[in-house]
Amino acid sequence: MKILVCMSNVPDTTTKVTFAENNTKFNTQGVQFIINPYDELALTRALEITEKQTGTVTVVNVGLADTEPNVRKALAIGAHEAVRINAEPLDAYFVAEQIAHYAKGENFDVILTGRESIDYNGGMVAGLLGEMLNMPSINVITAIEIENGIAHLERDIDGGREKLDCPIPFVASAQKELTEPRIPNMRGIMAARTKPLKVLEPTGSQANTLTTSFELPAPKGACKLIDVADAGKLIELLHTEAKVI
Amino acid sequence: MKIIVFAENQDGNFKKSTFEAISYAAQIAANNNGNVTAVSIGNVSAEKLAELGKYGADHIVSYAQEVFHSFSGEAYSKAISHAAKSLNANLIIVSNTYSGKTIAPRTAAQLSAGIVSGVISFPDMQNGFKVRRTVFSGKAYADVNVNTSIKVLAITPNSFAILDQPKTAAIEIMDAGIGSENVHTKSTEIARTSGKVVLTEAELVISAGRGMKGPENWHMIENLADILGAATACSKPVSDMHWRPHSEHVGQTGITIKPNLYIAIGISGAIQHLAGVSSSKVIVAINKDPEAPFFKAADYGIVGDAFEILPLITEAAKAFKSQQA
Known part of the structure; x- marks a missing residue:
């Protein structure tokens, strides 16, 4: 079983988001970057699958050299090898094209992504990759077992859950319940130093969207406090003043 | 075009x-x-x-x-x-x-x-x-x-x-x-929670956190949601402790929602939680800690014990609905 896990490098969830250069760039100053949490779940599940059967897990990241500490962390968690495609991840389409170009010759059985990156929240890479590689794509999976070349999956749908089967190869995106993340141990950290981390140059494609500026939401006005004894008045205020019920 | x-x-x-x-x-x-x-x-x-x-x-x-x-x-x-x-x-x-x-x-x-x-x-x-x-x-x-x-x-x-x-x-x-x-995928089972408002599409959401003390108290949340026709949601600790299903977890690592009304009960308002709900049109925070960060993001707030406040709101909601009918 050959599994590819796509990982992005994202600001830690506690980050206070600010922008620089006249609101055109995310301000990375003092920001701690982590492996996107959903990608980390995908990685852990991939490792569980290859430990149960045989196989290898490759992680791929589209990013510049500053993402390498987190790529190494993925190796420390247990990935067998890593590939970094040396480019700024311009948009989802661009990232998917880079990964598809790399994955085409590699015959992966399963390609996993996170359900979305927690910075840009696009959730588009799994579907784009599926189409570019001519594979089915299954979004927001909460369970996956693979036997005899068929995956049994569960995914979130609006208002419920669906169970489905899919033969390999396919692309799937990881949702929260898939598994629990794994913390790298000392042995893993030592081993990661000598595991292969290949750096590839990007293909010549261009991004077809461009983020021109960012803006922070306007701060909320003061909170109107209601006394506990008058708590029932809330309903009236929501009807007559806020007009939401 | x-x-x-x-x-x-x-x-x-x-x-x-x-x-x-x-x-x-x-x-x-x-x-x-x-x-x-x-x-x-x-x-x-x-x-x-x-x-x-x-x-x-x-x-x-x-x-x-x-x-x-x-x-x-x-x-x-x-x-x-x-x-x-x-x-x-x-x-x-x-x-x-x-x-x-x-x-x-x-x-x-x-x-x-x-x-x-x-x-x-x-x-x-x-x-x-x-x-x-x-x-x-x-x-x-x-x-x-x-x-x-x-x-x-x-x-x-x-x-x-x-x-x-x-x-x-x-x-x-x-x-x-x-x-x-x-088509390579084959659906084998679809399970939808019937009769419940779907969280991602809901206009009204009643959400609760650790302040509810345990899953056995959630009937109070569900009751209020039923009366108002709202969906129920929860904070990350609540879904992590399996008090509520993960599908109800709103926040940066859960789902992001944008209802007209979000009522947060017993949720302090960690930055990751606020990220998932801050686009809501109107936010109500109910918390016994007056310093809870949620009050800074809320339009309406009640400082007090959820177990005291919920019955009052529920009664008022019931009266409001029967008046509307």
């Missing part, structure tokens, strides 16, 4: 998000000398199809062959692309639902189209084509230019009003020539 809208149905009924998407597209068309084609995929009655005209679709096409009877990203995206190519569409609108998110990127790749998801504005076409989307789970907005001739937008549910702008739209049955060999 020729616009195509994916008209998503569930069990033969169009979703509220579909009507939002058609209303959205019709407004763009009206300002740009365009027209709107609603594309229905799957088994939908002629009567239901005609409903799409009510919100401004000029033309309705339906792909109802057997291959579309159960959802698949592969087949559905090909139907949208087929419609787009047949009609020379240059803008494709999809609602950013679970199904929409599966289809939109595949369609974009088939058409080599630039794609933006999480869109919350109308396109600004004065100088190119620019839309606004949420980023950092609602902590910020980004303005994005799309540079391709064909564009795909996945718009956020609950962001645009449903408008009555009736058109007499002709219904056309189309066949994209897609066979079962194009």
Whole structure:
């Protein structure tokens, strides 16, 4: 079983988001970057699958050299090898094209992504990759077992859950319940130093969207406090003043 | 401008998000000398199809062959692309639902189209084509230019009003020539919580956190939600402790929602939680700690014990509803 896990490098969830250069760039100053949490779940599940059967897990990241500490962390968690495609991840389409170009010759059985990156929240890479590689794509999976070349999956749908089967190869995106993340141990950290981390140059494609500026939401006005004894008045205020019920 | 809208149905009924998407597209068309084609995929009655005209679709096409009877990203995206190519569409609108998110990127790749998801504005076409989307789970907005001739937008549910702008739209049955060999996934079971308001589409959400002390007290939350017709949600610790299912967890690593009203009970308001709900129109925070960060993000607040406050609100909600009826 050959599994590819796509990982992005994202600001830690506690980050206070600010922008620089006249609101055109995310301000990375003092920001701690982590492996996107959903990608980390995908990685852990991939490792569980290859430990149960045989196989290898490759992680791929589209990013510049500053993402390498987190790529190494993925190796420390247990990935067998890593590939970094040396480019700024311009948009989802661009990232998917880079990964598809790399994955085409590699015959992966399963390609996993996170359900979305927690910075840009696009959730588009799994579907784009599926189409570019001519594979089915299954979004927001909460369970996956693979036997005899068929995956049994569960995914979130609006208002419920669906169970489905899919033969390999396919692309799937990881949702929260898939598994629990794994913390790298000392042995893993030592081993990661000598595991292969290949750096590839990007293909010549261009991004077809461009983020021109960012803006922070306007701060909320003061909170109107209601006394506990008058708590029932809330309903009236929501009807007559806020007009939401 | 020729616009195509994916008209998503569930069990033969169009979703509220579909009507939002058609209303959205019709407004763009009206300002740009365009027209709107609603594309229905799957088994939908002629009567239901005609409903799409009510919100401004000029033309309705339906792909109802057997291959579309159960959802698949592969087949559905090909139907949208087929419609787009047949009609020379240059803008494709999809609602950013679970199904929409599966289809939109595949369609974009088939058409080599630039794609933006999480869109919350109308396109600004004065100088190119620019839309606004949420980023950092609602902590910020980004303005994005799309540079391709064909564009795909996945718009956020609950962001645009449903408008009555009736058109007499002709219904056309189309066949994209897609066979079962194009579908690799096979659905084996679908379980939907019946009778409950779907959280991602809900206009009203009652959410609770550790302040509720344990899952055995959640009937109070569910009761209030039932009375108001609201969906229920929870904070991360609550889903981590398995008091509530993960599907109810809202926040940066859960789901992001945008209801008209979000009532947070016994949730302190960690930055990750606020990220997932800050786009709500009106926020109410109920917490016994006056220093809880949620009060800074809320429009209304009550400082006190949830177990004392909930019965009062529930009674008032009941009285309000019976008065309305």
